[in-house]
Amino acid sequence: MKVIQTEIKEVLVIVPDVFNDERGYFYESFNSKRYLEQAGLDFNFVQDNISKSKKGTVRGLHYQVGEFAQGKLCKVVLGKVIDVAVDIRFGSPTFGKYVSVELSEENQNQIWLPPGFAHGFSVLSDEAVFMYKCTALYSKKDERAIIFNDEDLGIDWQVVNPQVSEKDLLAKKFKEIEKDFNF
Numbered sequence: 001m002k003v004i005q006t007e008i009k010e011v012l013v014i015v016p017d018v019f020n021d022e023r024g025y026f027y028e029s030f031n032s033k034r035y036l037e038q039a040g041l042d043f044n045f046v047q048d049n050i051s052k053s054k055k056g057t058v059r060g061l062h063y064q065v066g067e068f069a070q071g072k073l074c075k076v077v078l079g080k081v082i083d084v085a086v087d088i089r090f091g092s093p094t095f096g097k098y099v100s101v102e103l104s105e106e107n108q109n110q111i112w113l114p115p116g117f118a119h120g121f122s123v124l125s126d127e128a129v130f131m132y133k134c135t136a137l138y139s140k141k142d143e144r145a146i147i148f149n150d151e152d153l154g155i156d157w158q159v160v161n162p163q164v165s166e167k168d169l170l171a172k173k174f175k176e177i178e179k180d181f182n183f
Contacts, residue, residue, distance in 0.1 A: 046137055061148055063143075066142050068137065084098055102124075122157040144178070
């Protein structure tokens with residue numbers, strides 16, 4: 001396993017050891033001991049989520065606040081996506097900056113986003129199956145979102161005519177997010 005620090009030091013790309021042969025491949029997608037020793041990740045994951053999306057779909061930018069703020073370990077099981085993490089920690093030197101990485105079934109890379117980051121992804125392949133482990137349970141009352149195409153963030157989702165849920169289209173602009181919560 002290789003751990004790569006991104007431009008935002010708390011956001012990590014994890015490259016697992018993948019064993020390929022004529023039958024296919026095998027790799028450990030999570031091992032708490034190794035992730036602690038090699039990546040410093042010491043979290044109790046309490047929820048796994050899986051989504052399947054069509055080409056051009058954009059999901060996000062989602063986050064939760066307070067005691068339900070989520071850290072996420074994300075990967076793609078099928079297809080290819082651009083995964084985005086936006087720093088929404090007020091007072092952080094990278095506040096308002098984002099990291100964008102390609103996750104795919106070919107590269108098997110993962111991305112770790114600690115609490116305090118809004119998260120989203122766009123689908124580049126015909127379809128994608130996206131999976132992520134969460135450090136906190138889903139809480140509707142603590143759920144928040146930032147509009148995916150916010151001009152202040154300027155994220156390149158690498159899709160034409162994005163397909164976005166009605167709920168995500170009603171999300172706040174980045175400059176409108178609450179400033180009175182902790183992660």
